[in-house]
Structure formats: C-alpha cells, structure tokens
Amino acid sequence: MSDGNAEEASSPGLPSGLSPGRRAADIAKLTSGQLDLLIVGGGVVGAGCALDAITRGLSVGLVEAEDWASGTSSRSTKLVHGGLRYLQMLDFRLVHEALRERDLLLGHLAPHLVHPVPVLYPLRRVALERAYVGLGVGLYDVLGRSMRHSRRLPRHKHLSKDGALRVAPGLRAQALVGAVEYYDGQVDDARFTLELVRTAVSRGAVAQNRLKVVGFVRERGRVVGAIVADRETSQEHEVRAKVVVLATGAWTEETEALAGEERGALVRPSKGVHLVLPKSSIRSSVGLILRTEKSVLFALPWGEHWVVGTTDTDWPYDKGQPLATGADIEYLLSELNSVLEHPVQRADVEAVYAGLRPLVAGVGVVRGPGEMGPLDELPKLKAPSKISREHAVSSPLPGLVVVSGGKLTTYRVMAAGTVDAAVASAGLGDAPKSRTGSEPLLGARGFCALWQQRHALSRSERVDLPTLERLLRRYGGLVTELLEIMKVDESLAAPLEGAEGYLRAEVVYAVTHEGARHIDDVLIRRTRAAMESRRLALASAPAAADLLAPLLGWDSVTKQAELDAYRQRAELEMAASLAETDEEAAALLAGARARQVHW
C-alpha cells in the first residue's frame, strides 16, 4: 500500500485510548497546575496543533465543545489535494505547499487513511481547453513529483472521447469531446482528525471533548487560562496555561469575543453542501471534476457511494447546524445531471450534509503578542468561492493566539505556524521547531506489515478478507485493538443491525478507545453510517444505543432521550431539505432550538 517508512517510527509511549473512564482524571490534570498550551477546538487544526506542540516537548491540553471533528472537519469533500483550481488563480505557492502535504500524508504520515483517487476532467471544447487543462494538470504533476515521500501517484493522462467513455460510461456522449485524468488523495476527514487527537494523547497531551470554553482568565491584561464548562455535568473548571490557542474555525469571532475582543467578522462562514448517492447512480470507475459557473463540482467514489459537492454560499445563521436546503440539492443535481446519460433523481439521494468553510481575508499574517489590530478587511463583495483558502495566525492579546482559515490538507503547516506563534507568546523560546513531518499517526505504525499479512490475518482471526481490508483502511495498525475486542466477545464480530456495513465491535470501540459519548458521535463520525444513508442510520440507532448504554452508564430514560435527540436531528435535516431558502431552513432550526430539542 505504501512506500513510506511509517514502520520505522517509534511505538507510542502512553495509552492513547479515549475511554470514558479517564475523563475525571483528565479533567483533574487540566485543572491542576499550569499547562504550556491550552488549545481550544477539536477540529483538524486544533488536533494538529496539539500534536505539534506535544512533540516539541510542551505540556498541552486540548478541549472541544462538542465532539472531535463535529464542526467542519467531518463535512468536507474529503480530498487531500493541491487544489487544481488554485492554479487557475495562479496561487502556485499554495498549490505547492498543499501537494507537499498530500505527499507526506499518502506516503508517510497516514497511508492507511489517505488513498489515491483518480479524477476525470471532461473537456467540453476542442483544442484550447485541452491545452489549458493539460498544462494545469501537468504542472500539478510536476509540483507533486518533486516531493521526497512521493507515493508515486500515476501521472495524468489525456483521453479521447471514447477513452473517457470507457472509464466513465455513465457520461452523456454529447457532454464531452475528450478528458484528462489525474490523481489526488482522499481521506475520511473525521477519522483522520480523531487519530490526530489520539496520536497527541499517546504522546502525553490531555484531550477531552464536550468541554466548552465559556470565558478566559486574565491577569494584568494577559490571558492566563480559560473557563471550561463540562457539557456532561454542567460543572465549570478553570484551566491555566501560559498561552491559549483558539482553533475554533467558523466560531472564531464568538470565541475571541469571550476575551472581550471585538475585531469584527474575521471569518466569513461559507456553507458547502454535499450529496451522498449510491454507487449504482453514476456508472464510472473514476471520480469527476466538473467546471460550474461559480467554481467546480466533484463527484467522488466513497466506499459504496458517491459524494457530490459542493456549494459555496454565505451562512449567517446558527453555526452549530448548517442545513442543506431543497435549492442546494436541486443545484447540485442539475450540475451533475448536465453530464450524465441517466440523470440522478432526487429520490436517489441517500444523505446530505453541510459544513462551514472558515474563510478569512487577512491571510498569512503573524502578529506579535499584544500587536492587536484588525486583520485586513474582509472582501465582502467577493463571492465566497473567490476568497483565498489560505490561513491567518494572529495574537490579538498577550497570551492568546488565534488561527483560522486554511484547509484540511494543510493542517500541519497551519499547526506549525500557530505553535511557533504560541511559543513566542509564552516566552518558551527554547522549544524546538515542528517535528510533525516525521511523526506518523498512530494507525500508520504497523499498518504496512499488517497489510502485507492480511490474508494470513484474515484466516487466523476468522474475519473475511474484504471486512479486514476495510478495517485496516479505517484503523490501520490499531486494528489489533478492535480484533481483541471481537475475540473477547464473539457477538461483537457480527454486523451492526440496520447498518450492516459496520461491525458491532466498531460501536463498542468508538466508546472504549475513541471518546464517543452520544449516538451521533458513533453514527456520524466514528462509523460514517449516517453520512452514507440517513435511512440506515435511523434503522441502526436502536442497536447502537443498546451497545452504548452499558458502556456510558445510561439508564432506560437516558437511552430513550438519546434516541429521541438523534431522531429529532434527523427529522430537522429532512425538513430543511424541503425548504427552498436558507432563511426557511434557519427558521426551522430556530424553532427546534426553542422547543429545546437538544443534540
């Protein structure tokens, strides 16, 4: 699977499992003494910062208000990519940096979670478009091939119309005159973020979800810690740190305001919607990238499904629950259907999800501690798709560092710059530079050997080969922990009732090792059952709840409340998908919140 050298990495030193049993001890650790860094926000950027800082030898706490990756980091297009369309914006530096990261992730840091995906660019006009696209994709290959850890993604290929229809027979013959095929990386974004957290914990970071920062502790003008509210017990705690890092993505403005700082709209949340379709709905062995009037549209193979997206529109409403409307769905279907022989119907859509891009305008800025000042004014007149995906690091107050923007692919670069700024702010000048480029994620360790041995392992563990391969691609070397659970209780080796693509053991493991505390943690982010099919997820919720209840100490009333909350959220999403406008969808959400529907 990989020619990287993840195997050579040292084994983890501390237990990495995020079991419910360690919560009290972790909170005690967070609240006693002073940390070097407290990181707020458990998306890919906050998790990346935690790993960066702990591997520099700093003491680190990481708190997340909801669940790991519950914000934008579970709702992306799932590409680890240079961003072909940034070449069009002539942003070579951004593309080069992202391709370097893609290469590291594919070959070294997470070969179990990041896989090559072929993508077809159908050409609609003769000659000129082929030359233009070919040049761009060629440059993409050249930039990508200069990388040290290269996993040798195949080079791009020019295809005739017949050649393109052979790999993608579902395309309408009149919709193209030829095509260019190229490769990028694909990742399970939520599992990737979770593994970053676990890797940081294995190195000594203290990380807990369901801890929301509700205020800051300030002494003589400096931020010296934060007040965190435990969402499970409603208790508040004070966590002290030499520097607090905000990695709260679309919530940057709100969290910064807790420190009494009002810099205005630093981050402009832009809604991106994806549809999930069954594999049979598009006859193609490769993904598709289509030019749209505003941007591009991807249709990417994802297990037994297709992920199709995305949109790019402002979302000035409740950030906790961006909603896809009927208009979003119709737009995506009409763009996709413009190239398909057999149009996909609305009834074919299995699931829909929406996320918020944390777009910033004042990019690449690192300001010194106390050098407060507004970042460049947001280009409010620009469409969101025209705003750069670069990131910003700033220090609006002594003791407070804020990172926002960027994209999943470049989380490591963002984390390194952020921790550099935090080290400067905290006066930890002798801390070493970032080392995460040579720090494979936990599941990367042992993965290549297990992949080579998978046939023997399948026989010895009595797990059929396709299932074992799927588990290896989700858990990497950590699969041995899952197999252990199945050995102790054989009933857990059975499929999860209602979502048979997953095993019952995966639900148990989500709690005992992966910090899941609620049904949606398990069905949306640990497994992706709810992302793959709304219907399956609803059908599997009771079985999942039965497995979760004893592990999380739920009585029958709590279990029913958890099931109700899960169902109400699914119902809200379904109602919103019939709404025509964002305003209507936001009103439905406000109504649900007013009825105190909680999820």
Ligand code: FAD
């Ligand atoms: P988030 O993941 O949103 O994390 C912020 C976290 O902060 C949240 O979990 C939130 O709960 C927490 N938080 C907020 N307030 C508090 C508080 N008070 N206390 C504690 N915690 C708090 N990038 C790519 O590289 N490839 C792609 O294919 C791609 N596709 C995308 C498609 C879409 C539609 C979108 C929206 C984005 C896409 N991106 C992609 C970008 C990428 O997903 C984001 O840049 C990235 O996930 C942002 O991570 P983050 O950690 O900054 O934010």
